[in-house]
Amino acid sequence: MQNYYIDNDKIIVTNLKEFNITHILECGQVFRYKKFSDHYEVFSKNKKASIYSYNDKITIITDDINYFVNYFDLNTSYTNIKKHLSTYKILNPMLESAYGIRILKQDAYEMIISFIISANNNIKRIQMILNKICEKFGTNMGEYYAFPTREQLLKATVDDFKECGAGYRAVYLYKVIRELENFDFPFIETNPSDKCLQVLLKLSGVGPKVADCILLFGFNKNDVFPVDTWIIKVYNDYFTDVKTQNVKEIRKNLLNIFTNLSGYAQQYLFYYKRSLENLSKK
């Protein structure tokens, strides 16, 4: 079943069970978006989309239809994915409350920079730092700033990144921009995740967790399981009787359970646990 159609400069999404813009944007996979009273704006590379939900459909307004059809992965049916996920009883309440999550197909280079900044950081601050880096080094697009290209970021010093709030990660950013000069993106696109991990782990500021996020959000690989502080909590709450902080062990066990649907499962678990925690604080 086709979930969308094109109407001039708009993408109209008709199957709302498979597309909830709040859940998609606020589940932690993307940092460059703005929330308005009646819509969201999303930024990727040097492109922008405005997303309105009203009545029984979503309208995505953009000047690059093809880019955002791919970005929102609109040609993938999530009905089957969710059917498989629902066989894991533990996920059912999450599939219910966080319905309409989709894994976005984001720019791989942008994911590398973004998730290096994400290390030992919180989402609000990650967004703030990325915004400052875009404003300082990205192309002025009028209403917003594009994500700076590698060439643009070559001009940035360690102090520049520090001024943007990157803290001790400024050194990693400065180094990785240079390490990416001959980075083999097609290799990552075409090789199994384990091989790709070995390559990504050589980059400055990229450890196992960040590498998993890059593979999941930047390269559309679903047989990885990023384990952060939230997943450690959720694992200890729902998946084991013996509490553990061992990230390698947690990742291995969760991958064994969810196999090639791990990326999707991870996103539901992360969002669910983080939402619960934030609600209990309010």
Add this chain to the structure above:
DNA sequence: TTCCAGGTGCATA
């Protein structure tokens, strides 16, 4: 004041 956030790098055993 201390703890925490989508952890990583490095020294040490």
Add this chain to the structure above:
DNA sequence: TATGCACATGGA
């Protein structure tokens, strides 16, 4: 290979 610690920053 595994463990322990330092690392910026700002909100709770």
